[in-house]
Amino acid sequence: MIIPSRPLSATRPSTNSASAPANTARVTPKAFSSVSTFEAGPSAKKAPTTPTTPVPAPQVPVEDVPPKSDPRYDGLKDQALINALHDAVSKHKNLGYDQARKIIFTTLDNHDGVVTCVYTGKELKTNKIPSSNVMNTEHTWPQSKGATGAAKADLHHLFPTDSKANSVRGNYPFGTVTKVKWEENGAKFGTDAQGRTVFEPPDAHKGNVARALFYFSTVYNKSIPANDEAVLKEWNKLDKVDAAEVARNDAIETYQQNRNPFVDDASLADRIADF
Template sequence: MQKIIFTLILISLSIFCFAQGNYYDSVIDLTGQTLYTALHSLISTNTNNSYNGSKAFLFQQLDNVNGYVTCIYTGQSFYVGYNYTGSTNPNTEHIYAQSWFGVENDPVRRSDLHHLFPSDSNVNSARSNYPLFTVANHNSANVYYSYTPWQSYRGLSASGYTVFEPADESKGNVARALLYFNTRYYDTLTQQNVNMIPDLVVWNTQDPPDAAEIARNNAIYEFQNNRNPYVDHPEFVDRIWTTPITDDAITSPPSYLSLSSISPNPFHNTAVINIKSQDVGKAEISIYNLKGQKIRTWNQTLLSGSTEIIWDGTNSSGTKVPSGIYLINIKSGGETITAKVLFN
């Protein structure tokens, strides 16, 4: 049995490597803004604009396992047979909401399978076009559903905005779909005053691609001739979004904000976060754990030049946090920076 399992693993890895081929040769050593821009050029080869064709492929082949499809938010299985087109229940969820499209009613965006998933129609309606982000208090949120294999939530973020938090089991899939969409179309990931990027970076780490997601990426490539690079190389997410870059990087003005250093890193007692700004301005500096929970926030006026923030490894209640990796998120003047720090 062990020999058979090992053989299957090798076959799966071989298919994965063959499917990628030399697709990423031109970008594999890049980082930051350069990688982001190069990936945009690399993956902008999909021209499929048939939404009906995409839905038929989604429900009849791509996500169909023995006649069943699974809701991206609840894990609930629906028997749909092999001729279903996703028009009733379940229906088709656009992870990047259609109302957010940078080009209204664009058929290519609408038909892009990298962000289309089966969904319970009621949960799809409940998600609406709310940002995909962490709900601060699950106890006071709407849960979808307590009786299904997975639970997603609609409620308030820590900043008081209505958001939709996907189930832990699908957080990584959702994050990589949204980051793909931003990279492919340059459409913003700040919606309804919520910048989703910090949570998406965490979710990508928390829920890495599994064999099913990799196989899905391969099948979509065959159908529409482009890949989701963050499924093939989830480390690209850190290479781009843990260096100074905004989610609208290609059209953003020159950066006036930078993270000069985190010292020491790793740290045990205190870490000094050195922020450089060309102008005086207000900033929100937040610490997130790898579950996407905001554990500490400073509202700070940045000086022109350098500003230091000292973190002593405690949360907002003054309690020491567990050892591990944390994300520092800095927002000021429409710019966002995310970086990692190790507390031990």
């Protein structure tokens, strides 16, 4: 399970209150093997006015993207690298949870009026925040494990998921399921080889999960247990950064004024022995 807080020598800078630019290009998610479509029902919550004007999503290919090295991290590893990464990206705009959800469902993960669940591949036609009984917001790092305050609204670890998959995952750690109790579209829930109850995302989202958790651990000074970290580092290599993930990172930067450095350069994770 994910456990809180490791000491960090660097003090996290205060939140930046700068406003985000008005227009943001949206991204095309990775392909899913099995997709169904459902509509937002009449119980869907009415969302405030969209923060930005939606624009047509660029059609980006699903392919591996070469890493972008940053000279600020040259020669650094372990805690020294964690500190440098923290100093570089922890200062960002706190959008607030309602605003973050609005962005996810109307622009960031909305492509031509459709939002796709990152676990099941189910699609939702919507132009507003849907009913949580239909599609919800997945906190890759669970709220019950420390995703509170500004962390609750941090887009770098938030993704759209249908309500059933969101409920199944709950706050269980991620891992490789060997005894399946539930599965859909490659997502699985059950127990791993050690008998732990874990949730396994589909292959197309495994790397995204790993890089989101590496980011969260670095920015919010949270430790990742060794067993979890080993699996995440495997997934980071298995599901490499693609153009869609880079485009999402770019888009989030326009809202929060910070990036996930593990998307820019996934190899950074290998230079940290213990998150």
